[in-house]
Amino acid sequence: MVAGLAASALVLGACSGGDADEPAGEAGGAEVTIALPEEPRTLASWNAYSNDGHPVLRNVTEALLNRDPDSNELVPELALEWEQIDDTNWQFTLREGVTFHDGTPFNAEAAATSLNFVLDPENAFPMRTFLGPDVTASAVDEYTLNVETASPDPILPTRLYFVTIPSPEQVDDSDAYETNPIGTGPYAFESWNRGQNIVLTANEEWWGADSDDAMGEQDIAQATYVFRPETEVRAGMLSSNEADLAPRITSEQCDAAPVCESTPTVETVVLRLDTPNPVLADQRVREAIALAIDKDQIMNDILGGGETVGQIVGPGAVGYADLEPYPYDPDRAAELVAEAEADGVDVTAPITVIAREGFILRASEAVQVISAELQEIGLTGATSETQETAAFEEQWTIGYDNIPEDRAWAGLQQHGQELMDYAGSIGGYYSCDGQTSAYCDPTLEDMYAEAVTTSDDERQEALAAIAEYVYEEVPVVPIGQPNFNFGMTERVDWTPRMDGFILLKEMTVTE
Amino acid sequence: MVLRYVGKRLLHAVLVLASVLVAVWFVVNAIGDPARLILPPSASQQLYLDTRESMGLNDPILVQFWRSLSGWLTGDFGVSVWQNVPALPLVLERLPATLLLTAVTLGVAVPLALALGVVSALRPEGPLDRTLTTISLAGVSIADFWLGLMLILVVGVQFQLLPTSGYGGLEYAVLPAAALALRPLGRLAQVSRSAMVEEMQKPYITTLRAQGMPEHTIVRKHALKNSLIPIITVGGDEIATFLNGAVVIETIFAWPGVGGLFIQAIERRDLPLVTACVFVIASMIIVVNLLIDLTYLWIDPRTALTETRRRRAPWSRSSRKDRSASTTSQPGPESSGSTPMAAAGRDSTGGAR
Numbered sequence: 001m002v003a004g005l006a007a008s009a010l011v012l013g014a015c016s017g018g019d020a021d022e023p024a025g026e027a028g029g030a031e032v033t034i035a036l037p038e039e040p041r042t043l044a045s046w047n048a049y050s051n052d053g054h055p056v057l058r059n060v061t062e063a064l065l066n067r068d069p070d071s072n073e074l075v076p077e078l079a080l081e082w083e084q085i086d087d088t089n090w091q092f093t094l095r096e097g098v099t100f101h102d103g104t105p106f107n108a109e110a111a112a113t114s115l116n117f118v119l120d121p122e123n124a125f126p127m128r129t130f131l132g133p134d135v136t137a138s139a140v141d142e143y144t145l146n147v148e149t150a151s152p153d154p155i156l157p158t159r160l161y162f163v164t165i166p167s168p169e170q171v172d173d174s175d176a177y178e179t180n181p182i183g184t185g186p187y188a189f190e191s192w193n194r195g196q197n198i199v200l201t202a203n204e205e206w207w208g209a210d211s212d213d214a215m216g217e218q219d220i221a222q223a224t225y226v227f228r229p230e231t232e233v234r235a236g237m238l239s240s241n242e243a244d245l246a247p248r249i250t251s252e253q254c255d256a257a258p259v260c261e262s263t264p265t266v267e268t269v270v271l272r273l274d275t276p277n278p279v280l281a282d283q284r285v286r287e288a289i290a291l292a293i294d295k296d297q298i299m300n301d302i303l304g305g306g307e308t309v310g311q312i313v314g315p316g317a318v319g320y321a322d323l324e325p326y327p328y329d330p331d332r333a334a335e336l337v338a339e340a341e342a343d344g345v346d347v348t349a350p351i352t353v354i355a356r357e358g359f360i361l362r363a364s365e366a367v368q369v370i371s372a373e374l375q376e377i378g379l380t381g382a383t384s385e386t387q388e389t390a391a392f393e394e395q396w397t398i399g400y401d402n403i404p405e406d407r408a409w410a411g412l413q414q415h416g417q418e419l420m421d422y423a424g425s426i427g428g429y430y431s432c433d434g435q436t437s438a439y440c441d442p443t444l445e446d447m448y449a450e451a452v453t454t455s456d457d458e459r460q461e462a463l464a465a466i467a468e469y470v471y472e473e474v475p476v477v478p479i480g481q482p483n484f485n486f487g488m489t490e491r492v493d494w495t496p497r498m499d500g501f502i503l504l505k506e507m508t509v510t511e
Numbered sequence: 512m513v514l515r516y517v518g519k520r521l522l523h524a525v526l527v528l529a530s531v532l533v534a535v536w537f538v539v540n541a542i543g544d545p546a547r548l549i550l551p552p553s554a555s556q557q558l559y560l561d562t563r564e565s566m567g568l569n570d571p572i573l574v575q576f577w578r579s580l581s582g583w584l585t586g587d588f589g590v591s592v593w594q595n596v597p598a599l600p601l602v603l604e605r606l607p608a609t610l611l612l613t614a615v616t617l618g619v620a621v622p623l624a625l626a627l628g629v630v631s632a633l634r635p636e637g638p639l640d641r642t643l644t645t646i647s648l649a650g651v652s653i654a655d656f657w658l659g660l661m662l663i664l665v666v667g668v669q670f671q672l673l674p675t676s677g678y679g680g681l682e683y684a685v686l687p688a689a690a691l692a693l694r695p696l697g698r699l700a701q702v703s704r705s706a707m708v709e710e711m712q713k714p715y716i717t718t719l720r721a722q723g724m725p726e727h728t729i730v731r732k733h734a735l736k737n738s739l740i741p742i743i744t745v746g747g748d749e750i751a752t753f754l755n756g757a758v759v760i761e762t763i764f765a766w767p768g769v770g771g772l773f774i775q776a777i778e779r780r781d782l783p784l785v786t787a788c789v790f791v792i793a794s795m796i797i798v799v800n801l802l803i804d805l806t807y808l809w810i811d812p813r814t815a816l817t818e819t820r821r822r823r824a825p826w827s828r829s830s831r832k833d834r835s836a837s838t839t840s841q842p843g844p845e846s847s848g849s850t851p852m853a854a855a856g857r858d859s860t861g862g863a864r
Contacts (some may be wrong), residue, residue, distance in 0.1 A: 041593055124558055180594050194594075195605060195767025196678050226677060228765045233676050234659055236668040239673050390780045 026347065029202070030509035031223030032492060034502065039227040042142045043181045043192060045166035046125035049418070054288040055247070056225055058103075061164035063143075064092055064111075065157055066215060068504065069099035069497045072316050072420070074157055075211055077186065078106065078165060086151040092145040098207045100167040101188040108139035114167040115147070121210030122156045130162050130419060132452075144260050154455035155318075155421050162418065178448075186218050186505045198225040200504070203338045208505065213233070216505025223504050231361075238487045241412035244509075246487040247493070247502065250361065251305040252345065257487030261378035263496040268415045269303065269360065271370065271477040272476050274438045276400065277408040278348050284336040285379070286474040289410065290326040291333035292377045293370055302366050306482040310416050311467050312425050314481050316498055318423025319451075319463025325473050325478065326453045330377055337378040350381040355412040356392040360482075367412055372419075374410070382410075400432055414482075418499060422463040423452050429476050430466075520804055522649065531793045532786070537861055539782045544568070548780050550593055578798045589783030595774065598787035600770060604646065606791065607819045609768040615681070615688040615752040619748060620696040628703025628742075629730065635708050650697025659690035664761070675763045678771065691757050695749040708818035739810050747803040748804075749847040753769055755796040770841045795802075 040053045045061045047464045048051030064079035074456050079092040098106035100154070111243060115137040133150040149156060167182040174183075181189045184210055187200040208214025226243065228234045235253035237243035254260040273280045273289065280286060286463035307314075309400050322483030342345045353371040367384040374382035389394075396411060406481040413436075417425055426448050427433075432440035444466065451462035470476070494507040548564045565568055567578060576639065577794065588598040631640040665676030666686060674683050710716070711734055719729050754769075761771040769792060776784035805812045 042595055044595075121555065122558065124555075175596075194601070195608075195772070196765075226765065228676055230660075230676075230763045233663055233763060233765070236663055236675050238670050239668045241675075242675055389778055412550075 015396075023194050028218060030491075030511065031222040031224065031228060032220050032244040032504075032507070033224045033242065033499050035226050035228045035236075035237050035246045037229055037231070037234065037248050039195065040198070043189070043198075044125070045114075045164050045183065046127045046171075047072070047142070048126045048128060048164040048450055050161045051500070054500070056200065057164065057181060058185075059187040059200055059223070060181045060189050061166055062185045063161055063164045064094075065161045067161060067499060068215070069495065072498055074161060075215065077215075078111070081155055082156075083202070084156075088157050090147045090149075090151045090326065091140065092147065094143040094145055095207060096143055098184050099205055099206075100165050100169075100184050101203060102167050104167050106184055106302065107142050108145040109132065109142075110168045111145050111165055112137040112139050113171055114165045117168075118163055118166070127162065131158075131284055134507040137174070138185045146236040152453055154453065155419070155423070156458065158419055158421055164267045165327075167330070171471045177413075178348040179362075181402065186214075186216065187223065190222075196328075199223070200225075214505070215430060216503060217508075218505065219508040220504050234382050234477055235487055238264070238489055241489065244489045244492045247484065249485050249487050251483070251485055254485035254487050259488040261486045261488065261490070261494070261496050262313065262479055262483045263486070264307065265461075266314065266316070266420070266499055267419045268309060268314065268417065268481050269299070269306075270312050270413055270415050270429070271479060272411045272413060272436070273475055273477070274403055274407055274409045274411075276403045276405050276438065276476050278384065278405065279345055279347065279351065279379075279503060280408055281411075282345050282467055283473060284340045285324075285345065285347065286338055286477075288333040288336035288340075289374060289379070290337070290474050290477045291329045292373045292379075293326075293479065294328040294373065295325055295479050296328070298369065299482065302362050303360055303480075303482050304485070306480045308480040309478045310471060311422075312476060312478045313357065313417040313420075313422045317417050317422050318460055320375045320465060321467035321471075322463040323467060325480075326474075330373070341378070342362045347378055348380045350383065351379055351408045351410055353382060353384045353410045353412065354392070355386050356396075357386045357388050360414050365411060369408070370412070381408075391470050398433045399435055400437050403438055411438075412479075418440050423459075424468065424469075426451075427467055428461070430470055439473075441473065441475075444469060444473075513812075516808065516814075522802055524801055527797060529792075532583060535786055535789045536576060540572070542574070542780075544594075549857060565840055583790070588787040591767055591776075591781050591784040593781040593784065595780045596788060598781075598783040599790075601784060602772060602787045603790045603859070605767055605772050607768045608766060609754060610685060611684055612691070612766060612768060613750060615684045616691045616753060617695065617750060619688060620692040620749075621699060624696050624699030624702050625735075625742070626796040627700040629707055629735065630698070631704040632707030633730070634712060637700055640704070644704070647697035647704075650693040650700070652697075653693055655690050655757075658693060659760050659763045660688065660741070662686045662690055676766075678765070683766075685831055685836050687757070687760050690764075691753070695746070696770065698749065699742060699745060703738065703742045707734060710734040710738040720737065736810060738809060743806055743810075746800055750799050751796045754799065755792055767789070782800060807844045811815065817840050 009178065034055065036055055038052045040047060040056055042053070043057060045057060046062055050059035050064075062077050064077060064082070065074045065075040068075045076095070078095055078098065081093055082090060082092045084090050094106070094108055094111060100106060100110075104110060115135070117123065119127070119128060119135045121134060127161055132153045132155075135150075135156075138146050138148070147156065147160070153159070164183060166177065170177045170182055179192060185205070186203055186205040186206045190199040190201045192198045202218045202221050206218065208216065209218065228246075230239065231253060232247045234243070234246040235249045238246055238257045249257070249397065251262065254262060271293070272288070273286055275286075277279050277301060295354045299306040299308055307326040310325040311321055313320055315322075324413055337347050350370075350375060351374060353367045353374065355367045360366065362386075366388045367386060371382040371384035396413070415425060415429065426444075428436045430439050430441075430444055432445060447462070447466050447469065451459065451466060454462050468478070484500060485498060488494065490511050491511065492507060493510065497506075546559055546566055546568055549755050567575060570578075579589075586599055588716050590596065591598045591601055594601060624647075627643050631643045634640055663675045663686065669807060673685050675686075677683055686789055713759040716729060716734060720726075757768065760766065761768045769788060772784070773788040773792065775781075802813075
């Protein structure tokens, strides 16, 4: 009997291709396989904020704060409580009894060393773009951490929710820091076969195992991450039981998966207009573009499902103003274009509707549709184009001052509002100094400078006022918030989070 | 004579490799500022200037070039900008996957193509020949990415006979190799058919038949070997394509080969990694070409003789064809007069690229 089972297991093993990708492990708790669209570029802790890094790293390294998946409120992770003691100083009371995977105890000294390293402007890790003013951390006593900002930053805790804390032992060892992440998290790094997989195993020393505010449990003993750029293959692996979870698949593929979870995201698809260009500098032309685009069609027929929006951040964010999306009204749009033309604006000049290849699913189709819609309303010079990532980024992030006047891009891009605070989006997309801004307006600058120093209700009000202002000016046309589609097998029980993190501690497996 | 031929080939190989690297270095340094590429957009101007200084980008271009050159001689291609680890090991760890996929694909395609070609050629224009020609034409015409996805969906997802994707044992190589094998299979089958048909009409075959030699011995011992030159030429070309990376198939099947890495490096403007990829791929192609030249030598020892007499560019495909052409003018019972066919085989199928 036993031999028979073993033999059939062997046959099965041979048929289904060995055990490398087999999710169902019998010994020592559940195993899951997660098929990600891309491999992390690095396992350095700073990469725990990015789309390629967070699915793995956010399980290994932890931040001072987390977000409650239901209410989206900031909740304790490595810090138990925090308060702002003056304009530029914040104090965090740290959790006791926490150790890093390498045995180093977690305390204020360790947290300060690691935070200062990760946020050091000299290191210039890309995640710093999420941080505001320069930050200096120092230990007050063993479990009290002081964080000072170079200028007032009312949303420091929101920012620090993005910054995970690596073992201070790694700070001086750049090789290990890039490839062998060591944190305090529920899962410890086991191995990385580049191009193939990353394996994490449950950390037996995890503080959360006997804590009631850990917001999760270690039901899963081992997680294997594999990288499948092709959505069809990721989705197929669920049906063939090679993977338990496949994020970022199309809505059709998700519907066909054993279990489909779809969730609104923190991402917004936007069309940014080059306002230095004389044609796009005309508010009527910009408003016409906003009216000409059938946003519902773009979101639901092309981009795989999502809500249309009137602002570049969604409901969860501070500064959300609940604005109606611009209606699809080509007739009114054509009138506006005609008005502009009557005033001498050259509406037949070239406009390039452009997107970055591969980043937004079916972006090339979306830009074709939009350029056709612009031609419909009389902007007859509209054409469409896609560019590969590096070339696109080089021209996208040059800032308002460097955009040539003869460039007339209507750029389709996805904007992440992970900070859940509209100020970051304004700074990036609307202010004169914003890296991704193609707009500069003194009125807005004043409102913005005022708003960033505020907090709580006052901040909500000040930021919402800016939202209403740019709604009229339309330097950026908000299109919609795409849904994230997660396909899963029946054995996994998990609910996606709004921030997109895939936390193993929130996942359970039934055999 | 033979040693001299091989020695010249090796010397050429080194020269080709060196000129490829030099060309890539200058192109790569012309298209972007490496310091800007390494730093995130948020980096300050001061940090940018410091980085330029520490990377030695302020030195004269020849000094920079000399530094890279001395790095190459010790196998140091710099640190990958994207992954922040030394570039060459990143490429080398992808090499086994590429070689495995190439070996499995051609291991299936070449013997099968030869068999199909020979069977077709024995009765040219017969029903079997027509059927096989149709099949091989279909082989060169079907898009490999479509076939790959269909194989995944049918064999991997629907019937779950093989893993859909990934890298592991030989079973993981079956589907990507099947998707890849069809084109070289079709192409080589067509070439070997033409070559064999041509060969079988040669006077020396008639002589051998008249002497009473059995047909299978004629095919095996004489005709096949003599028709190998065009087949090997096209086969070598196919190998080079695979070593360059079967990028699309690698991406679909998440096969960790060199090609996928190369494309990612280019997309991310990771110059050290691009250079390391070029070095590895060029080296492999040069080795393959060297082996092919030695195979010519084995098939037709006169290659070395004509080669030393006639100085020609060694690496272009045309020179290979010319070389086999030059052998045809020599009289003899086993003259390999297959060159027009080699050209014809290429022309009729080359369009599939």
